[in-house]
Amino acid sequence: MNQRTGIDGKPYALQFELRLPMAWNQRFYYQGGSGVDGQLFTALGNYSGGGNTRNALLDGFAVVTTDSGHIAEAGMENGSYLFGADPQARDEYGDMQLPQVTAAAKTLITGFYGESPQKSYFVGCSNGGRQAMIAAQRYPELFDGIVAAAPGFRLAQASIEAGIHQVQRAAQVAPRGADGKPDLSQAMSPAETQIVKDRILQACDAADGAVDGIVSKMGACQPDPLEWVCKPGDNGNCLSAEKAQFVKDMFAGGQLASGELIYARWPYDPEMVGMFGVPFRSIFAGEASHIYTTPPRWAWI
Ligand SMILES: [Ca+2]
Incomplete structure (x- = not known):
């Protein structure tokens, strides 16, 4: 989504990955990011800690994750942070990815299964924990439950x-x-x-x-x-x-x-x-x- 050229002349897009299990539990799981985002991880919804071998996808959740609107520039000095030159990339890193990716995911889920999710969750740790807190603060209507692990505050x-x-x-x-x-x-x-x-x-x-x-x-x-x-x-x-x-x-x-x-x-x-x-x-x-x-x-x- 949002494919465009930034004010720094570089290509940007808000990329996401959504996985839709055939045996769906009618629930939606938003997998938070880490670091300063900039990487599109696999949408598995891993549960951390305790030697857990399950994940949200195995348990039937539709799982989405996103790069939050930018990709780290590999091989460049400070490549993870260069997106800060573009205001929209900053906004999407900050919180604007949350409503947009959620809306896109719910639209696709509804189109694929023929019904919208009965329950929606956001789960994140560190930067993902920060996103979880800001989801609670600014977009509480998007989720029925939010897990904020080790959240980064006031970064x-x-x-x-x-x-x-x-x-x-x-x-x-x-x-x-x-x-x-x-x-x-x-x-x-x-x-x-x-x-x-x-x-x-x-x-x-x-x-x-x-x-x-x-x-x-x-x-x-x-x-x-x-x-x-x-x-x-x-x-x-x-x-x-x-x-x-x-x-x-x-x-x-x-x-x-x-x-x-x-x-x-x-x-x-x-x-x-x-x-x-x-x-x-x-x-x-x-x-x-x-x-x-x-x-x-x-x-x-
Ligand atoms: Ca002691």
Whole structure:
């Protein structure tokens, strides 16, 4: 649908794939996208988790999925994000694909089976979870049920946090690589990462009533990393003042000069620490520069 030439002179279309099982359960399943879309996946309606070997198609649903109006440009630098140059492609990525693909799918379903679906569902995770939330907010009449798993919220702000704040903060403490630039993957050494994990467990593991290596009561866990700075006589289970402040800042989240949070704090969960040496910079930086900036431009580092 919507085959056209974008304002960047490139070809665009809103592509979708619809699978219609012969043994139809009279239900419609919209399979949400991932990343920044730009890929036409197979419409199987996979159920994630738990080793599930079934999917919605096997269970008789008519399943649709879409590329959300653009295709990632393979082999091009930042090829996943270049569609941000075209306003309609941005709109279709944002939410406009939802009513259009749903309408097309329901028309085809009705034509094929001779009746419209009795129930319609939207199911998505991550970016698909974001689409699920926006389906509930803007198009609630399209679906009888919506599943939003691990939804991405307020992605422009998330991009500032992960693609700019975390990257800039990590660059301040990371050692320089051979090219003279900060090696962000080394912002925290494996030893430092382990120390922070151990310290969080020490402070918070028991708060949920079980010393089991898992922090289940994260709300009750508010340690101060500055207490982990090495003091005379420490046996190495401690951080430099610079790294302790870095850890504290990463958990605290980026803030405006007024102190207002840009996005969100991170919970003190030991498994979060592994993220600090490798911020979510790639996808969020690409979004920040190409999709949430008008006109698109590199400005993130
Ligand atoms: Ca525990």
